[in-house]
Amino acid sequence: MKDFTDISTWSPKRLRTLRNNLNNRISAFESGSTKELQKSHALFGLEEGECKDLLVKVKKLLVTSK
Numbered sequence: 001m002k003d004f005t006d007i008s009t010w011s012p013k014r015l016r017t018l019r020n021n022l023n024n025r026i027s028a029f030e031s032g033s034t035k036e037l038q039k040s041h042a043l044f045g046l047e048e049g050e051c052k053d054l055l056v057k058v059k060k061l062l063v064t065s066k
Contacts, residue, residue, distance in 0.1 A: 012065045018042070026055065
């Protein structure tokens with residue numbers, strides 16, 4: 001799992017990529033997929049609730065970066 005404590009310094013493009021990854025991961029959780037992510041994946045080790053919390057933060061950052 002990556003350290004997401006400094007995402008406020010990330011570029012909008014990188015934040016959008018993270019948002020898309022989070023949306024896809026949350027969809028996978030909701031569809032019941034049991035696919036494990038590779039250890040090198042940024043979201044490796046995050047549970048559904050953690051992904052949702054991070055998605056809220058990313059969306060707020062994207063709105064304020066415009």
